Amino acid sequence: MNSQRNSPTSQSSAVTVIGLGPMGQAMTRTLLTAGHPVTVWNRTAGRAHGVVSDGAVLASTPGEAVEASDLVILSLTDYQAMYDILDGATASLAGRTLVNLSSDTPDRTREAATWAAGHGAAFLTGGVMVPAPMVGTEAAYVYYSGRDQVMETHRAALAPLGTPKYLGDDPGLAQLMYQAQLMVFLTTLSALMHATAMLGTAGLKASEALPELLLTADATGAILRAGEESPGAALDAGEHPGTLSTVTMMGATSDHIVETSASLGLDLALPRAVQAHYRHAVESGHGGDHWTRIIDSIRGPL
Numbered sequence: 140m141n142s143q144r145n146s147p148t149s150q151s152s153a154v155t156v157i158g159l160g161p162m163g164q165a166m167t168r169t170l171l172t173a174g175h176p177v178t179v180w181n182r183t184a185g186r187a188h189g190v191v192s193d194g195a196v197l198a199s200t201p202g203e204a205v206e207a208s209d210l211v212i213l214s215l216t217d218y219q220a221m222y223d224i225l226d227g228a229t230a231s232l233a234g235r236t237l238v239n240l241s242s243d244t245p246d247r248t249r250e251a252a253t254w255a256a257g258h259g260a261a262f263l264t265g266g267v268m269v270p271a272p273m274v275g276t277e278a279a280y281v282y283y284s285g286r287d288q289v290m291e292t293h294r295a296a297l298a299p300l301g302t303p304k305y306l307g308d309d310p311g312l313a314q315l316m317y318q319a320q321l322m323v324f325l326t327t328l329s330a331l332m333h334a335t336a337m338l339g340t341a342g343l344k345a346s347e348a349l350p351e352l353l354l355t356a357d358a359t360g361a362i363l364r365a366g367e368e369s370p371g372a373a374l375d376a377g378e379h380p381g382t383l384s385t386v387t388m389m390g391a392t393s394d395h396i397v398e399t400s401a402s403l404g405l406d407l408a409l410p411r412a413v414q415a416h417y418r419h420a421v422e423s424g425h426g427g428d429h430w431t432r433i434i435d436s437i438r439g440p441l
Contacts, residue, residue, distance in 0.1 A: 152296050153178065155208040157201065157224060159186040161271040162240070163214035166300055167195050169275035173299035180204035182224070202228035210293055211237050218243040218251050233259030236289055238297065240265040240281070245311030245318070252285065252310035261289040264310045266317025269301060280304055284313035326409075327356060333400070333409050340403045379428035386433065387426035390417030 152175060156167045159181035167190040170177050179187050180198045187197045198204035201224050205211055213221055218241060225232070237255050239248070239262070248264050255262040263285035273279050279301025283290055290305050297303055306312045331352055338348040363370055373379070393414040400410050416433035425432045 151175075152210065153208040154296060155179070155198075155204045155211045156195075156214065157181070157204055157211065158214035158220070158241075159183075159190065160214065162267065162274070164190055165271040165274040166212060166214060166240075168193055169299050170296075171195060172275070175296065175299075176208075178204050178207035180224075200228070201225055202231045204228075205231040205235060209235050210296055211235055213237060213239045213241055215239075215241040217241055218247045221251065222254075229258045236261040236263065236293060238263045238265055238283075238293070240267055242266075242317065242321075243314065245315045248314040249309075249311045261286065262310060263289055263293070264313040265297075266313050266320070267301065268317070268320060274300055276301075282306055282313040282316045284308065285310045329409055331356065333405065336405055337400065337403060340405075373429075374431055374434065379425070379432040381427040381429050384430045385426065386417055386420040386428050386430055389430040390414070390421055390426070393417050 154170050154175045155178045156163055156170070157180050159167070159179060163179075163181070164186070167177050167179055171190075171194045177190075177195045178198050179190055179195045180201055180203075181187050184197065187195070191197050196207070198207060205225070205228050215221055215224070218239065221237075221239060221241065232255065237260050239251060252262040252264070263283050266282040267274065267279075268281065269276070269279045280303075281297070281301045282304045283297070284306045286308055287305070290303070294303055294305075306316060331349065334352050335345050335348045338352075339345070367373060393410065393416075397407060397410045397414050400407055416436055417430075419436040420426070420428070420432045423435065425435070
């Protein structure tokens, strides 16, 4: 961790962590290392043994956990779990800040912010953009949204988890960014598995295929940046210049992928979904445009 994350100003305040899956445990240990007194609670109390050995204090009830700190971090399966756990502890919420780092929809996140406010609590939404083993490292970063004053009050305490990236007042915005990032991540994972299955039909082991496929996955960002000085600027301007990588060219490739996958007996859900984007753009008369034109059908009818 860098010197900013270990500064004295970030080491004094007590923090509560509710939810001790791998992410909750990693956050607890990171906060302890940064000098914070940490109280924890988990529905399966046995999961707390490791972090308690490391210095955390196990609360006997959710209410006791909430009352131990002004800052309460939630690392749960979804937002319903927050209600299930805290509905019996709402009397303890007034004056505290809930930072929910659980995954759910932006609408449910906004509803949760309203629920928290109704019980006198401030609310921040967060999305941790690294897996548990990377929490607290230089590579870690976390998106947040909610009232800016609340963010600034707790920025130093939250910083050990990863570089805070504040997006704005809308509590649903960090959740939306998190889901957007996971859309990229999950579809990439599916694409890698589909491609591995393709090569497997020719006898290539996954240990042979994946290193080659990851070259493309690793290079994709650099390829996109090389094609536009400011990625997304042309999209914002509604421009899709067809000088390179046109819809027709990319669509033809998507057709070949579907045909190959079908001939190999593989599931066609993913390649057909990609193919549909290009076909729609061609049918709409945009075959000569840049491949980014597929965003039209993704956005849906205007």
